Amino acid sequence: MSAKTILVTGANGEIGHGLIDYLSEYGGFQIIAMDLVPIDEAVKSKCHRLVTGDILDPHLLETLSTEHNFDTIYHLAALLSTRAERQPTLAHRVNVDGTLNLLEIAITQSRLQGKRIKFIYPSSIAVYGLPDLETKKKAGKIKENQYLSPRTMYGINKLYSEQLGTYYANYYRQLDAHPLNGQIDFRGIRFPGLISAATLPKGGTSDFAPEMLHMSAKNKNYECFVREDTRIPFMAMPDAITALLKLQAAPAEKLTHAVYNISAFNPSALEFSKILKEAFNSADIKFISDYRRQAIIDSWPEDVDDTAARSDWSWEPKYSLDKAFSEYLIPTVRKKYS
Numbered sequence: 205m206s207a208k209t210i211l212v213t214g215a216n217g218e219i220g221h222g223l224i225d226y227l228s229e230y231g232g233f234q235i236i237a238m239d240l241v242p243i244d245e246a247v248k249s250k251c252h253r254l255v256t257g258d259i260l261d262p263h264l265l266e267t268l269s270t271e272h273n274f275d276t277i278y279h280l281a282a283l284l285s286t287r288a289e290r291q292p293t294l295a296h297r298v299n300v301d302g303t304l305n306l307l308e309i310a311i312t313q314s315r316l317q318g319k320r321i322k323f324i325y326p327s328s329i330a331v332y333g334l335p336d337l338e339t340k341k342k343a344g345k346i347k348e349n350q351y352l353s354p355r356t357m358y359g360i361n362k363l364y365s366e367q368l369g370t371y372y373a374n375y376y377r378q379l380d381a382h383p384l385n386g387q388i389d390f391r392g393i394r395f396p397g398l399i400s401a402a403t404l405p406k407g408g409t410s411d412f413a414p415e416m417l418h419m420s421a422k423n424k425n426y427e428c429f430v431r432e433d434t435r436i437p438f439m440a441m442p443d444a445i446t447a448l449l450k451l452q453a454a455p456a457e458k459l460t461h462a463v464y465n466i467s468a469f470n471p472s473a474l475e476f477s478k479i480l481k482e483a484f485n486s487a488d489i490k491f492i493s494d495y496r497r498q499a500i501i502d503s504w505p506e507d508v509d510d511t512a513a514r515s516d517w518s519w520e521p522k523y524s525l526d527k528a529f530s531e532y533l534i535p536t537v538r539k540k541y542s
């Protein structure tokens with residue numbers, strides 16, 4: 205069987221690293237890795253082709269599309285929430301126009317190949333917007349169709365891009381005599397905050413948890429920018445990668461949603477710090493809330509209801525909170541910084 209060609213945008217990012225590692229280990233894939241910045245050495249050798257370029261450059265994307273037949277597009281490139289809030293117009297261009305460019309490529313590829321191209325899209329819990337802390341506490345695990353009033357540029361971009369994907373999958377050019385609807389197989393996951401032991405995030409608002417982990421492991425002080433009682437859902441990076449691959453592989457007829465919540469654990473920031481202080485005796489973590497970033501986190505849910513993902517494509521995290529720290533995060537960061 206010939207290798208399937210996979211396009212990964214944002215390949216140099218945290219999820220890109222994990223995804224490419226997994227795909228190359230698993231075998232049978234020809235990975236075309238694209239990013240604005242040159243791809244790291246660690247990932248280079250695992251890819252068939254490296255493309256340094258901008259998803260806002262339609263000519264580059266069209267050229268790529270004439271040179272390869274993509275089976276699946278993992279569209280990871282984005283500006284994350286904190287960075288997007290600081291550069292909102294750039295964020296809108298990258299997160300929305302960039303996604304539109306990739307959806308157009310997926311449509312072109314579908315037409316050329318005469319089959320539905322899979323488009324895998326990492327969305328975020330930032331699509332939710334809880335009006336105040338009291339509502340957040342009462343709401344508990346929220347479902348995919350609740351509280352969709354994001355208060356950040358990033359959340360708005362993600363929610364709209366989910367809807368664009370759904371439009372391209374079901375209604376694209378619906379007034380044409382021979383409409384092309386149904387040619388993209390769009391599948392999305394609303395990720396919680398992700399924690400990788402291998403890489404550090406840049407520009408997100410859930411970064412306090414991974415930053416706390418890496419700084420503690422490096423014996424450095426850390427000033428956490430949210431209050432001790434702050435609670436949002438998190439997940440270990442390997443589970444996020446598994447989820448993308450599982451959703452990609454799920455039979456289309458089983459899918460009842462275009463975009464799914466997934467959940468693993470949701471400790472408070474204080475609970476996080478306690479685990480780290482136990483693991484790293486010298487960990488020095490102070491809580492100095494930045495009220496602007498805090499307000500963003502306070503608008504995100506305490507937890508999400510992932511019943512649909514569990515029943516439609518057998519989503520189940522491998523890592524509970526205890527397991528994530530004892531079997532993945534702490535041993536891996538210890539090794540990394542020893």
Ligand SMILES: NC(=O)c1ccc[n+]([C@@H]2O[C@H](COP(=O)([O-])OP(=O)(O)OC[C@H]3O[C@@H](n4cnc5c(N)ncnc54)[C@H](O)[C@@H]3O)[C@@H](O)[C@H]2O)c1
Binds near residue numbers: 215216217394
């Ligand atoms: N990490 C998380 O906690 C998290 C949570 C929810 C959703 N997500 C989503 O998952 C995806 C990947 O996240 P990540 O954590 O790997 O982010 P990241 O910031 O580590 O990686 C994003 C990559 O996109 C690239 N990029 C940015 N603009 C580009 C452009 N114009 N053209 C080409 N490449 C460009 C960046 O250079 C970077 O390597 C994003 O869409 C993000 O919104 C991440």
